Amino acid sequence: xxxQLSWKVGGQQGEGxxxxxxxxxxxxxxxxxxxxxxxxxxxxxxGGHTNNKITVRPTQVRSIADDLDILVAFDQETIDVNYKELxxxxxxxxxxxxxxxxxxxxxxxxxAVPFTEIATELGTSLMxxxxxxxxxxxxxxxxxxxxxxxxxxxxxxxxxxVVAKNIEAIQKGRExxxxxxxxxxxxxxxxxxxxxxxxxxxxxxxxxxxxIAAGSRFMAAYPITPASEIMEYMIKKLPLxxxxxxxxxxxIAAATMAIGANYGGVRSFTASAGPGLSLxxxxxxxxxxxxxxxxxxxTQRGGPSTGLPTKQEQSDLMAMLYGxxxxxxxxxxxxxxxxxxxxxxxxxxxxxxxxxxPVILMTDLQLSLGKQTVAPFDYSKIEIKRGKIVEAxxxxxxxxYFKRYENTEDGISPRILPGTKGGIHHVTGVEHDETGKPSExxxxxxxxxxxxxxxxxxLQFDTPIYVNxxxxxxxxxLVGFNSTRGAIEEVQETLNAEGIKxxxxxxxxxxxFPAEEMAKLADKAKKIIVVENNSTGQLANIMKMNIGVHAKxxxxxxxxxxxxLPRELTNLVKEKI
Amino acid sequence: MATFKDxxxxxxxxxxxxxxxxxxxxxxxxxxxxxxxxPHELAVISGIGCSGRISGYINSYGFHxxxxxxxxIAQGLKMANKDLKVIASxxxxxxxxxxxxxxxxxxxxxxxxxxxxxxNQIYGLTKGQTSPRSAAGFVTKSTPGGAIEPSLKPLxxxxxxxxxxxxxxxxxxxxxxxxxxxxGLNHKGFSFINVFSPCVTYNKVNTYDWFKENLTKxxxxxxxxxxxRSLAMQTVMEKxxxxxxxxYHNQETTSxxxxxxxxxxxxxxxxxxxxxxxQFDQLVKEFM
Numbered sequence: 001x002x003x004q005l006s007w008k009v010g011g012q013q014g015e016g017x018x019x020x021x022x023x024x025x026x027x028x029x030x031x032x033x034x035x036x037x038x039x040x041x042x043x044x045x046x047g048g049h050t051n052n053k054i055t056v057r058p059t060q061v062r063s064i065a066d067d068l069d070i071l072v073a074f075d076q077e078t079i080d081v082n083y084k085e086l087x088x089x090x091x092x093x094x095x096x097x098x099x100x101x102x103x104x105x106x107x108x109x110x111x112a113v114p115f116t117e118i119a120t121e122l123g124t125s126l127m128x129x130x131x132x133x134x135x136x137x138x139x140x141x142x143x144x145x146x147x148x149x150x151x152x153x154x155x156x157x158x159x160x161x162v163v164a165k166n167i168e169a170i171q172k173g174r175e176x177x178x179x180x181x182x183x184x185x186x187x188x189x190x191x192x193x194x195x196x197x198x199x200x201x202x203x204x205x206x207x208x209x210x211x212i213a214a215g216s217r218f219m220a221a222y223p224i225t226p227a228s229e230i231m232e233y234m235i236k237k238l239p240l241x242x243x244x245x246x247x248x249x250x251x252i253a254a255a256t257m258a259i260g261a262n263y264g265g266v267r268s269f270t271a272s273a274g275p276g277l278s279l280x281x282x283x284x285x286x287x288x289x290x291x292x293x294x295x296x297x298x299t300q301r302g303g304p305s306t307g308l309p310t311k312q313e314q315s316d317l318m319a320m321l322y323g324x325x326x327x328x329x330x331x332x333x334x335x336x337x338x339x340x341x342x343x344x345x346x347x348x349x350x351x352x353x354x355x356x357x358p359v360i361l362m363t364d365l366q367l368s369l370g371k372q373t374v375a376p377f378d379y380s381k382i383e384i385k386r387g388k389i390v391e392a393x394x395x396x397x398x399x400x401y402f403k404r405y406e407n408t409e410d411g412i413s414p415r416i417l418p419g420t421k422g423g424i425h426h427v428t429g430v431e432h433d434e435t436g437k438p439s440e441x442x443x444x445x446x447x448x449x450x451x452x453x454x455x456x457x458x459l460q461f462d463t464p465i466y467v468n469x470x471x472x473x474x475x476x477x478l479v480g481f482n483s484t485r486g487a488i489e490e491v492q493e494t495l496n497a498e499g500i501k502x503x504x505x506x507x508x509x510x511x512x513f514p515a516e517e518m519a520k521l522a523d524k525a526k527k528i529i530v531v532e533n534n535s536t537g538q539l540a541n542i543m544k545m546n547i548g549v550h551a552k553x554x555x556x557x558x559x560x561x562x563x564x565l566p567r568e569l570t571n572l573v574k575e576k577i
Numbered sequence: 578m579a580t581f582k583d584x585x586x587x588x589x590x591x592x593x594x595x596x597x598x599x600x601x602x603x604x605x606x607x608x609x610x611x612x613x614x615x616p617h618e619l620a621v622i623s624g625i626g627c628s629g630r631i632s633g634y635i636n637s638y639g640f641h642x643x644x645x646x647x648x649x650i651a652q653g654l655k656m657a658n659k660d661l662k663v664i665a666s667x668x669x670x671x672x673x674x675x676x677x678x679x680x681x682x683x684x685x686x687x688x689x690x691x692x693x694x695x696x697n698q699i700y701g702l703t704k705g706q707t708s709p710r711s712a713a714g715f716v717t718k719s720t721p722g723g724a725i726e727p728s729l730k731p732l733x734x735x736x737x738x739x740x741x742x743x744x745x746x747x748x749x750x751x752x753x754x755x756x757x758x759x760x761g762l763n764h765k766g767f768s769f770i771n772v773f774s775p776c777v778t779y780n781k782v783n784t785y786d787w788f789k790e791n792l793t794k795x796x797x798x799x800x801x802x803x804x805x806r807s808l809a810m811q812t813v814m815e816k817x818x819x820x821x822x823x824x825y826h827n828q829e830t831t832s833x834x835x836x837x838x839x840x841x842x843x844x845x846x847x848x849x850x851x852x853x854x855x856q857f858d859q860l861v862k863e864f865m
Contacts, residue, residue, distance in 0.1 A: 029865075199864040209860060215850030217841075218656055220649075237860065239839020242848050244656060249682040253649040256642065260622070260653025263640060264661070265846040268653065286643050376861060379854050401586075417846060418620045418638035418654065419661050426633050428641035437588065437633065438641075 002190050003057065005140070006065035009132065010051035010082060011074030013041060019154075020072070020129040021052030024136060026150045028056050029200040029373055031142075032193035036486065037371035038064045038563065043225065043309045049077050058193045062337065062372070062486025066567040069188055070139060071108070072132045074115070076100060083108070091188070093135050093177065095128065111180050118172045127169040134173025141186035144170050199338070199374050203367040204271075206338045206374075207297055208233035210345030211269060213382050216295070217243030218268040220257035222250055222276060225309050226365045227299040230271040251276035255283035255296065262293045263427065265389070265417035267349050271297035274316055275306065281323045284358045288328025289429045291405065291413070291452065293352035296360050297345075299368040300482070302561050311561030312365045314482055315534035317542065320360050321511050327449070329456045331359045332511035336466065336485035338374035340508065341367065346382060347462065354387035355455045356415060362510070364533065366483035366563045390414045396422035401435035407447055411454030456512050464509035465517050468492065469524065471501040476577060477525035481507045481539055483563060484531050490566035491573055500577065507539065515546040528553045529576050531569065535559040581610040584619075586636040597748035597774030597785075598628050598695050604751050605664065605693065606635060608758035614662050622651040624667030624676065627702045628695035628774070631666050645676030648683040648692065655690050658844045659834055662762065663690040669710040670700050673729050677709075680731075684767055685739040689832040691761040691768045694731070695748075697776035698783045705779035715782060732813045732824055735769050736806060741830040742768035743809070744823045747788055748775070753821060760823060766830040773821075788819075795822030804828070 009020045018039070025035050036055045042048040055065045068085040071078070073094040079102070086092065086108035094100035096112040113135050119127035130151075137144060147170055155162045178185050201209075208230045211219070217238065221231040235245045248254045254270040261268035272280065277298050287294035300316045302308025320332050331351050335344040341363065348359040393402075393416070404425040406413040413434075416423035426436035431448060433439040466485070469477075476495065478488050485506050495502040505521050507514070522528055528549055530540035537555040544550050556572045558564055584606035592598050609619055619637035623629040625644035632639030638661075642650045651665035665683075672680050672694045683692065699717065700706040706719035709729040716723050735743045742764040746754035754772060761768030773788050793816055795801045801822075802808055809825040834840060841848050852860075
């Protein structure tokens, strides 16, 4: 009986690899298993190797497994590319159609199952995926009723016959593998799950859902990998609550349109990735200077330039923190789990309005697109805080301009929305006085600059660092941000079990950097190892800038486009200790 | 009811004496009063350049943004609050060079706002470089041997981009210009108004006198019908764009907002933005 199953399906892009993984994972989720998915794909529509790797556990899982238990292959390339993840106790289920061959050095047994042939006999070769799922079900000793409801949901609208055929395909797949492996059926059965219902979603879903829950009713965006799902979700769901999405001509329009809508008083945002964020930089400065709220989601991918558009990387950090000309107050948040992605999106909208400034919520490709299970979000924790909006004025007949940029103690000025009687004022990206009129006077410049920057002192952020620090005196402090959380957690567990006292800090608020809290954690550790998916150690540099930890800080860096795997990371960390 | 004086504020424009933009400012103030707006119901969104300062010179809500981006800001604002009257404005560099992409897409998107370009065929605030509206051969600091590129033709671009309202005015003729802006404000869709607004400091070719000599009023053209798009295109091409009046007006159009599925009847600024637990559960259920 396994306590973790690592399953992968691979083939050519466009032949239903993703939906095969989707159907398998959905069924496992219904049984109450925890799941963590990883998609390998390329920037093309049809063709090219793609695979979907899913880790299944009866307990929480937040990282991709190093090894594979079952590899389902629809072409030889899948075997050739992935066999190194297999062990002697793994198994390859390959479509007999392409006459699969086991590469030299591959210790896992290979079984050729006539996926395509069975599917074709049933009416269409498209059902080869269902045959493969049936074969998987047999190895896991799962009843096909588990798949019944999933198949009904997916194919129900195509009619009863299609549903029946797909169920039959699953049954045939089960029989086909049973004939070949006999008693080994059920050998890959997993320890039972708790049967709890969980959400199964990608980070982009959690963010989009968070935006709607936060009250965002307008989005402007331009399609880009890996951010597009956020826009697509909003296009589907905003009409249900009266809102709208505009797909703009470019990212400059997206960011400035969102600023216009925020100025109007509607919580608005945009979502993009590196190249789009580069185009938005001037608009971010405008938001900071004119004190208009703005929320931007940056789903990091491999850079620079077009870089690795479908691959994992965490290299936008410096650009997001410092990318604007001149100096503005700004908040940068980096969630590392589905739950954080959901609640941090709500926090982002609250902060943007309360402090009247741009908030960038960063994810990375693995967090944005890796599908995983999460306990249902607590509705009662959703809070909308809009800050100092003045609904109406006592003196509506005043001819004086409203002091939209009043120099208050906390730097946050009362905000009035266009259309309000008596609230006329000017907004400009030029330096301005309290009513928004352009002013280059030296005293005013200092007053307004200080007023804007002062707002950051009043930032209230729930849990700026996720901390798991069991040791008062640690040998190592592991630091990361975004999707490396799960891999680091596993490394921490392994090292602690081996007697290396390991603490873990995952930075959730990147700017303003929680220096005081991080310094305390750093003081407790002999060595700090910063784990990052980039080549220059950007987070480590941010740490060095904010707390004096140069001597004991080192990096583990990976920038080949793939996420850290737990065993791989354990070995890399050990080399640094 | 507000009069044009209510749209005046105490700020003294920093334009050069004799600048065409003064008349555009006056025409906007008059038109806004004539169509019955109150100052707080109007927002003027402008770009960067001499003309971009206009949002600070009108007593209304005003947003002076970044170079070339007045239109996306204005469209976002209108989507947020459809009860607000929104004018976007800027110069020919703003709208036809750095912001040309937005201009074309705003025209074809057809959100109900009015875009007024103060077209002086030169870059003024940066002290005299060529503009996409400068004629071939035009000598400036950046084209000492004369401009090589032909002038961009905004009216033709607008007509081919699916414009539903296109007009052109001349800043000296405030009466006609006011009427054009009024017609634009009353149009239910995107209205594009190009205005010849001479730069007295840096453009010694396209002067007030030059325009007076070369412009034709469409009201003087026999048989001109501004509902006929082909005729509009033909006339604009024949006259090399040197016409004033309503060039094209499609009165049957439906604005973008009216076409958006599910878009709230109330302005988005007025709706309750919290989700009920039932709505939330409905959304969450899809992930189970």
